[in-house]
Amino acid sequence: MKKFRPIDRMSASLPTIRRLPAYLQVVRQAEADGVVVISGTTIAQELELEPIQVRKDLAVTGIIGKPRVGYVVKDLITALEHFLRWDVTHTAVVIGAGHLGTALLGHTEFRKNGLNVIAAFDTDVAKVGKRFHGIEVFSTDELSSYLTTHGVTLVILTIPAHVAQEICTKVIEAGVKAIWNFTSIKLKVPEGQTGVLIQKEDLSSGYAVLSVRA
Amino acid sequence: MKKFRPIDRMSASLPTIRRLPAYLQVVRQAEADGVVVISGTTIAQELELEPIQVRKDLAVTGIIGKPRVGYVVKDLITALEHFLRWDVTHTAVVIGAGHLGTALLGHTEFRKNGLNVIAAFDTDVAKVGKRFHGIEVFSTDELSSYLTTHGVTLVILTIPAHVAQEICTKVIEAGVKAIWNFTSIKLKVPEGQTGVLIQKEDLSSGYAVLSVRA
DNA sequence: TAGATTGTTAATCGATTAACAATC
DNA sequence: TAGATTGTTAATCGATTAACAATC
Numbered sequence: 431m432k433k434f435r436p437i438d439r440m441s442a443s444l445p446t447i448r449r450l451p452a453y454l455q456v457v458r459q460a461e462a463d464g465v466v467v468i469s470g471t472t473i474a475q476e477l478e479l480e481p482i483q484v485r486k487d488l489a490v491t492g493i494i495g496k497p498r499v500g501y502v503v504k505d506l507i508t509a510l511e512h513f514l515r516w517d518v519t520h521t522a523v524v525i526g527a528g529h530l531g532t533a534l535l536g537h538t539e540f541r542k543n544g545l546n547v548i549a550a551f552d553t554d555v556a557k558v559g560k561r562f563h564g565i566e567v568f569s570t571d572e573l574s575s576y577l578t579t580h581g582v583t584l585v586i587l588t589i590p591a592h593v594a595q596e597i598c599t600k601v602i603e604a605g606v607k608a609i610w611n612f613t614s615i616k617l618k619v620p621e622g623q624t625g626v627l628i629q630k631e632d633l634s635s636g637y638a639v640l641s642v643r644a
Numbered sequence: 645m646k647k648f649r650p651i652d653r654m655s656a657s658l659p660t661i662r663r664l665p666a667y668l669q670v671v672r673q674a675e676a677d678g679v680v681v682i683s684g685t686t687i688a689q690e691l692e693l694e695p696i697q698v699r700k701d702l703a704v705t706g707i708i709g710k711p712r713v714g715y716v717v718k719d720l721i722t723a724l725e726h727f728l729r730w731d732v733t734h735t736a737v738v739i740g741a742g743h744l745g746t747a748l749l750g751h752t753e754f755r756k757n758g759l760n761v762i763a764a765f766d767t768d769v770a771k772v773g774k775r776f777h778g779i780e781v782f783s784t785d786e787l788s789s790y791l792t793t794h795g796v797t798l799v800i801l802t803i804p805a806h807v808a809q810e811i812c813t814k815v816i817e818a819g820v821k822a823i824w825n826f827t828s829i830k831l832k833v834p835e836g837q838t839g840v841l842i843q844k845e846d847l848s849s850g851y852a853v854l855s856v857r858a
Numbered sequence: 859t860a861g862a863t864t865g866t867t868a869a870t871c872g873a874t875t876a877a878c879a880a881t882c
Numbered sequence: 883t884a885g886a887t888t889g890t891t892a893a894t895c896g897a898t899t900a901a902c903a904a905t906c
Contacts, residue, residue, distance in 0.1 A: 451848035497864045497905040533747035608858040634665035640843045644822040711881040
């Protein structure tokens with residue numbers, strides 16, 4: 431019997447993609463608890479979502495469930511990790527070894543999701559040469575050459591807003607294709623550059639929801 | 645001439661609320677640059693959004709624009725900050741003085757948005773009594789009494805997932821009404837408790853978008 | 859068999875976008 | 883005046899939810 435269906439990552443909506451990690455978290459926990467099969471209904475309950483939404487979302491991963499039973503936990507984890515591309519290693523560097531940057535260097539959860547941070551960069555000479563959580567800090571002067579020689583295509587930006595666009599342009603010129611932007615400004619891909627994706631991580635928007643709705 | 649219209653925070657959609665901080669960021673920058681009036685079109689360009697979306701969003705803040713000209717920068721900042729309730733101080737504590745927790749303690753940007761972190765809590769006796777960025781770390785044993793005596797209604801959770809629900813329940817019993825949840829699990833409000841809002845801040849969902857779409 | 863769940867197709871809901879009159 | 887922009891009302895689009903046959 432078939433376990434998986436072909437997947438089409440482009441057809442998945444953004445809201446769906448954003449919910450998948452929560453499903454994976456729940457299903458991994460279930461696996462750790464020794465659960466063998468799990469229904470969409472159970473996952474929905476855990477996350478306070480509608481069962482139909484969970485089923486629709488899981489469908490994009492290509493998983494095939496069993497009516498009356500649910501999904502095989504092991505297969506569902508495989509399907510989710512594969513769809514998210516978390517079953518392969520993504521090599522990244524952190525640019526900006528400030529509070530947030532060093533915190534992210536110590537964030538062990540990333541490793542579980544295929545994200546491997548191999549270096550950090552900072553302009554502060556006092557930080558260069560130091561290691562945070564085992565990851566060495568290099569001078570920003572070496573950034574471009576490092577990215578090129580190591581073939582890094584993903585960078586995590588935790589630098590001050592006023593230098594963010596400059597660094598963004600620089601790393602794109604060095605071949606970076608994905609930028610995880612933790613700065614407070616919206617970064618723009620320079621004209622003529624294609625295939626670059628910038629994801630803004632916005633702490634203030636979550637705080638806005640709390641503060642307006644509370 | 646009227647500058648503002650009455651506002652209704654409950655009528656604003658979640659996507660709109662989440663975009664407002666980005667507008668505020670742009671308009672504050674414009675003010676710093678000496679700009680006196682700014683059009684929705686200009687803001688839209690800066691954030692790569694549609695002008696109509698910016699106008700619709702700004703309307704919820706009660707700001708009244710001038711056709712042909714745009715919005716008075718000073719008034720727009722006032723309207724955005726007031727709508728977001730960022731013009732008053734929100735007292736909060738950080739629970740969990742690990743990597744992320746201490747990074748947030750040093751996050752000066754919060755202060756600009758009315759968020760005032762007055763204490764941190766941790767179970768690690770080695771951390772208790774220490775100060776991070778001027779904020780003292782207390783023992784988790786003192787958490788409930790501290791929250792009650794200081795009337796804290798907002799907490800920031802940066803603790804391990806396996807203790808998160810327990811602490812969540814505890815702080816709600818101590819009168820907390822808003823929880824900014826940085827843990828990887830979905831927290832639930834205990835039955836019978838009302839008026840509690842939990843906002844999950846999910847790093848992995850942003851990473852999922854990058855990794856699927858890149 | 860009875861009943862719970864999957865997965866598809868259709869309906870609904872809400873957010874985004876378009877159109878356009880009003881305005882300075 | 884001409885033209886750009888606001889703000890309202892209407893249309894469109896896409897995501898969520900509902901309905902239900904298929905399945906074990």
